Amino acid sequence: MLHKAAPTLQSQGRITLFTTGQLKTHLSQSFHRSWDANDDSYDYTRGRFLSNEPHEMKIRRVKLNLNELAKSAAESIGFTYSQCVRIEKFPDGMFNKAFLFTMQDGTQVVGKVPNPNAGRPHYTTASEVATMDFVRNELSTPVPRVLAWSSEANENPVGAEYIIMEKAEGVQLDKVWPKMDIKKRFELVKTIAEYQKAWMSRSFTQYGSLYYSSGLPNIEGCVLVKEDGSNCKEHRFAVGPTTGREFLDDGRIDVDFDRGPWGSVHQYKSAVGFRELACVQNMARLPRSFLGLYGPGTYTPSRFKKIAALQHYLCLLPYFLPTDKSISSAFLWHPDLHTENIFVHPDRPSEVLSIIDWQSSEILPLFDHARQPYFLDYDGPPATGLDPPEFPKNFDELDPDEQRRAHGLYLNMSLATLYRKLTSTKNGTLFRAMEFGQTPSFDMMLFAQNLLIDGEALYRARILDIEQEWSSLPGVQASGTQPFPLEFSAEDVNSIGEDADGAIEGMELMQSVKESLGELWPEKGIVRPERYDEAKRLLKEIKTELIARLAHSEAESKAWEESWPFDD
Structure with a gap:
């Protein structure tokens, strides 16, 4: 022819x-050119770090053979390497590099490569792939299909772990959310609530993260619990070590401790305490806090006090756990439902087409998952109860800017209340878990999860209050009269009170720094590259002014210099 x-x-x-x-x-x-010519493909370029930048950049740099990744992307959909005609790098995430590969006929796929800080080798990628498969095919949730992957960086030509997946359909929610009216937003909330209901159609008998059973040695599947309470053996998937961020961040990734899986909620919550203890005891240097500015005259964090707070947590833990077993059951959940992870139809934005970024997903007690989706968060008083918020009575007396803010807050609170009401009506178990999240018991378990970084002073003070609320704790009510198991002398109480006051003062000082920086405040320690020099200069001025005001001797000046968290 x-x-x-x-x-x-x-x-x-x-x-x-x-x-x-x-x-x-x-x-x-x-x-066709060599795609590996640009080093920006390996570096973190989205922002600059105001503290310990060389380390933060290092843990976000990953060396890979981009030509081989392009080849894998092309071959995953039946093309050859030479037919991949364009590669675009997505904006950096905190834990991954992502690329869009375009073939000569316009077909596109996404390649994702984890940074060193994303998680432990093999486990992070292996768990994400299995989780996406399970959620897509077992929980009926729209998730991109994985086309190719490798969790063994030393055994593939790319030289890094990677996942090749379908490109998510639709547009990211953050592109259309500001233009959506309250009715469309509520329709979207209903859609997300339906997916959450689907996620509760299967629970597990262990806590941890999900994997293919073939990727975990000596493990033969897992047990799934259906909605009717019946059990079924699942041979293809298994529960293994957690990939949750709290078991990795702030240097925890390098410390040896129990990462699961766990057979009971008490075992899991105990492991959280022992994890923090292992880190406090074994890290050469404790991570700096960005919640408080601590120095002479405020509060001085110490290993001894962190250990004391964690020992108290472990002692009281059995009394914090809820007696309602349904809200302690182990469920798989999306860890970060914000507007960049939800893709919707551009013309019908209440129609969800894809939910991405299942990395670090965990199988946890339902009460740890139970919160309103992150895209509903706002600045202002939290929505409580099921009654709609009251519209400001003095609205007509406000100036136009104040009216706009008041109206926006009213709509946000209304939407959050609608989500609560919808959940209470359609998903009672999840709502009970949300309600448990408003109790002192939940707070005491939640705050213990980050005592490596901050909070031990206020945690110990809160334990003194818990003694006054002892009879209302779930474990005490379930077991009858139980004496409070901790003893504090008058000297202990006084010392704990002074520490709490000092910690509050330190947090107020940090708040003043935040207010002085305004829009330059480094969320997660990061500022835009073009604002880096300006932020550094302003922080230096603020530090000089604070030390001049707070230090009363050369020794105190030196101590404040050493405790300042924004220097390398």
Whole structure:
């Protein structure tokens, strides 16, 4: 069969005649370049860090062979490497690099490569892939299909772990959310609530993260519990060590402790306490807090006091745990439902087309998952109860800017209340778990999860209050009269009170720094690259002013210098 001749191309003084098919191949090969030429593909470029930047950049740099990743992307959908005609790097995430690969016919797929800080080798990628499979095929949730993957960086030509997946359909919710009216927003909330209901159609008998059973040695599947309470053996999937961020961040990734899986909620919550203890006891240097500015005259964090707070947590833990077993059951949940992870139909934004970023998903007690989706969060008083919020009575007396803020807050609170009411009506178990999240018991378990970084002073003070609320704790009510198991002398009580006052003062000082920086405040320690020098200069001025005001001697000046968290 003859092919229609394509236009001629002149090369090295010769005229060459190509068929149409040959021309496509020639053009692809002629203009194909080495994708590894740009080092920005490996570095974190979205922001600059105001503290310990060399380390923060190092744990976000990953070296990979981008040519081989492009080859894997192309072959995953039946193309050859030469037919991948364009690679675009997505904006950096905190834990991953992501690339969009475009083939010569316009087909696109996404490649995702974890940074060193994303998690322990093998486990992070292996768990994410299995989780996406399970959620897509067992929990009926729209999730991109995984096309190819490797969790063994040393055994593939890319030189890094990677996942090749379908490109999510639709547009990110953050692109359309500001234009959606309250009715469309509520329709979207109903859609997300339906998916949460689907996630509760299967629970597990262990806590941890999900994997393929073939990827975990000596483990033969897991047990799933259906909505009717019956058990079924699942051979393809298994519960293994957690990939949760709290078991990785702030240096925890390098410390040896129990990462699961766990067979009971008490075992899991105990492991959280022992994890923090292991880190406090074994880290060469405790991580700095960005919640408080601690120095002479405020509060001085110490290993001894952190250990004391954690020992108290472990002692009281059995009394914090809820007696309602349904809200302690182990469920798989999306860890971060914000507007960038939800893709919706551009014309029908209440229609969810894909939910992405299942990395670090965990199988946890339902009460640890139970909160309103992050995209409903707002600045202002939290929505409580089921009654709609009251519209400001003095609205007509406010100036236009104040009216706009008041109206926005009213709509946000209304939407959060609608979510609570919908959950209470359609998903009673999840609502009971949300209600438990408003109790002192839940707070005491939640705050213990980050005592490595901050909070031990206020935690110990809160334990003194717990003694006054002892009879209302779930474990005490379930077991009858139980004496409070901790004893504090008058000297202990006084010391704990002074520490709490000092910690509050330190938090107020940090709040003053935040207010002084305004929009330059480094959320998660990061500022935009173009604002880095300005932020550094302003922080230096603030530090000089604070030390001049707070230090009363050269020794105190030195102590404040050493405790300042924004220097490398």
